[in-house]
Amino acid sequence: MRVLVVNVGSTSVKYNLYEMDTEARLAAGRVERVGTADATHIHEGGSDRIDGRDVTGALRAILAHLTREGGPLPDPTALAAVGHRVVHGGEQLVTPTPVDERAERIIEECAAYAPLHNPVNLAGIRAARAVFSQVPHVAVFDTAFHAQLPPHAYSYAIPHELYLEKGIRRYGFHGPSHQYMALSAAEHLGTHLSRLKLITCHLGGGASVSAIEHGVSVETSMGMTPLEGLVMGTRAGDLDPAIPMLLAKQGMAAGDIDELLNRRSGLAGLSGIGADFRDIQQAAEGGDPRARLAIEVFVHRLRKYVGAYAATLGGADAIVFTGGIGENSALVRSKVCEGLIFMGVALDERANETKRAADHGGIVEISAHRAPTKVLVVRTDEERMIAREVMRCVVGPTATIRSVRA
Amino acid sequence: MRVLVVNVGSTSVKYNLYEMDTEARLAAGRVERVGTADATHIHEGGSDRIDGRDVTGALRAILAHLTREGGPLPDPTALAAVGHRVVHGGEQLVTPTPVDERAERIIEECAAYAPLHNPVNLAGIRAARAVFSQVPHVAVFDTAFHAQLPPHAYSYAIPHELYLEKGIRRYGFHGPSHQYMALSAAEHLGTHLSRLKLITCHLGGGASVSAIEHGVSVETSMGMTPLEGLVMGTRAGDLDPAIPMLLAKQGMAAGDIDELLNRRSGLAGLSGIGADFRDIQQAAEGGDPRARLAIEVFVHRLRKYVGAYAATLGGADAIVFTGGIGENSALVRSKVCEGLIFMGVALDERANETKRAADHGGIVEISAHRAPTKVLVVRTDEERMIAREVMRCVVGPTATIRSVRA
């Protein structure tokens, strides 16, 4: 059975086509500069200029490409479903959800918490339902994996009415990545998820940590929105809530505060160099004091979350790293784990420097041989995880081979 | 040498008079309902209605009481100094500071970060300088003990210019209490502070945690203002910074958001019962679900900080509890320490239930006999700590007997 996973951003459409009996990836590509006259479709065979002045045009080009003579899809009805990544599902959409009017309406309502993402995701779903009109569409939510957070973890200490009336609570994001890390770790460790306590660190442009107990996310660092938590590329993460209020009192407009904290803060704001961790690491090696500070703040905050979640779990069996920074920065992993021997964490520094998840089937162990808490690096695959979740929705739980095995 | 410590609040003036050669407390009292026609001076001998329509009146009554026939102070010039507790000293006032024009000006500037406290503290200093006009006045800051926070701990991940130009950084509060806990713990453990790693938890109406390494505060949970960090009586503590912005976008005025997060949140907002932990604990025992949630959120957040600071310190020699909740709630201490054996923490539950710091010279150990991390309960004494700091300012560091010994 084939599943097409679509991820619609503000200027791009990414897609992956899977044969789910084997989880083989049959095709992958993306359309860039959607909405301009220069829209370009990049695929295995090269790249084409297309008519992608809107998302519908981009999706038509993708459909034509997949169903071309000799392409991986004889016709659209060969798809079991089209899966859509949606950032925010709120409290109502917490499992992979067949898209209908009601689902669309809730996605629209959740735009209050994810104003940058949900409207774009919804536009993508609507366009895709028109282009791939004969197959079911399934929405998979970044928030869904955290739907079982216990009340003591999801509640803010604000009047209870604000939760009941406005849905102000912690939701968490990056669900597919945390779920994928947990499944991969369980498989690698040869232990059923129901017997594991894991701390999963997704460190990419956005970044979040989760505490996973028996396969369930019981704490996570992003909150009502993806602004809370770790230091990210351009997002501030944790902040005294008095700071946005101080800026507002000093005359800054709400939209500018939003922009400041979401787009000009984080590693970019601290370093003054930009959001790319490679550039910052290079500048730090060259002695740049602000680049060094940016890395130190990033690492210090992450260490605190690792300790906090170890306390939440009562100790962890493994710490898992992924994302562009988590997979590639031996420096970050080394600094985060430094001095954590008191809680059973010790790195094999040579393995940390030299081993790459990509060279070991997507997962590699970098902890010292006898350290009780394993440290793993995983090459995350959110699209594959979404495809599995789509199958769980379309066929039922037994269909998702790896989810069940791990 | 005698030191009078004065703590001016919005409707009260508290005072303590010490003979610092022995640290004996010679007098203690408070004037309540300052600013009304009902101002009342409560002291060892009972209580008097006084003319306390302003702070000056209250201070005059205190002076008259202390210098009365047979009182503890022959005349005001017998004071080595008057010490004032001031909430925010910013980056410039980081040691006990003789009050002059410059100091008053900086305290005034720091009102930007502590609008509820600094103006009141300053008015108190000005009134006291008029009433006790012949003796030196020394300001001791809640922020001062945290002045050596390293940059990676005090920096928010926002554009660096906001720190340089507006002083937006973490400062930390409750300094005298954290410092007092650290000194008491060192004395109790018979180990010099320079060899200890401590996690100090001040859990009162306001609440904060600090990580103390070699006597220096290296992390603390309150930030630019006392709003950040733990759940408190009426303050929200940690919060997605998008939440105040969401409320503002929905039309709530800045002052109302301030009021919501500072005065109607925390334990009071979660429980719907009020800010008093005893009432909440009682309601929880009676089965009230919101009271239970309030306690669970309070404890969960504190556990996370304990784990985070253990990671920051690379393990802790002791965890210290104080404040109305920290000293008195065996429930909170038990839940916080539960399952932390992985990091060396285990309570002696019987000692936790039955032993009181007040019955053991102000400090008592409640950890299991062989647990590597000690758990201590301390009866904090911020006024005494302030008096010691005043002496350090007036006479020099060798004067503060206990600070030097511990």
Ligand SMILES: Nc1ncnc2c1ncn2[C@@H]1O[C@H](COP(=O)(O)OP(=O)(O)O)[C@@H](O)[C@H]1O
């Ligand atoms: N070799 C590397 N060393 C350090 N950081 C890296 C390396 N490769 C990629 N990164 C960083 O990873 C981040 C992007 O992560 P990624 O997961 O690709 O982002 P996104 O969340 O946008 O998908 C960037 O900050 C990038 O600099």
Ligand SMILES: Nc1ncnc2c1ncn2[C@@H]1O[C@H](COP(=O)(O)OP(=O)(O)O)[C@@H](O)[C@H]1O
């Ligand atoms: N026996 C007790 N059990 C639980 N909580 C207590 C007990 N006694 C006092 N408290 C709580 O301590 C808090 C006040 O702490 P305190 O340090 O006196 O406050 P402040 O910070 O205002 O000086 C209140 O929430 C109160 O309910």
